[in-house]
Amino acid sequence: MSVEYNKEHPIPVPALHPDNQGFWEGVERQELVLQRCKGCGTWSHPPRPMCPKCRSQEREWSPASGKGTVYSWVTYREAPHPGFKAPYSVVLVELEEGVRLVSNLVGVGPEEIAIGMPVEVVFDQVNDETLLPKFRKAG
Numbered sequence: 001m002s003v004e005y006n007k008e009h010p011i012p013v014p015a016l017h018p019d020n021q022g023f024w025e026g027v028e029r030q031e032l033v034l035q036r037c038k039g040c041g042t043w044s045h046p047p048r049p050m051c052p053k054c055r056s057q058e059r060e061w062s063p064a065s066g067k068g069t070v071y072s073w074v075t076y077r078e079a080p081h082p083g084f085k086a087p088y089s090v091v092l093v094e095l096e097e098g099v100r101l102v103s104n105l106v107g108v109g110p111e112e113i114a115i116g117m118p119v120e121v122v123f124d125q126v127n128d129e130t131l132l133p134k135f136r137k138a139g
């Protein structure tokens, strides 16, 4: 089961700003890229203007493995927005790079989700304008 959308209501879409633009440009290319500090190599997500470790403002967008594990999840039994159809699950994926990404699973029902489940990124065209990084069960 994946997230189903109510086509009669637009879903909230990501707001672009200078700090996250590189992330969403990567998604448009169907590539998961993450912000990385040019000074010390620390990965950051969500993107931010300054490295949390060394405070450098020199950053770059680096390709991520797209692999991780489910760190936590929640299943909505009632949709919090009219654009979504319940039930659906939101997962917090811990990527191999050590950062966490909020997303959804594709092809995995709520009863199958488990902490530590290995997952890999896929890109889901949720409407005409919006492509989102989501995750499927890996190997």
Ligand SMILES: [Zn+2]
Pocket (backbone or CB within 6 Å): 037, 038, 039, 040, 041, 042, 051, 052, 053, 054, 055, 056
């Ligand atoms: Zn740094």
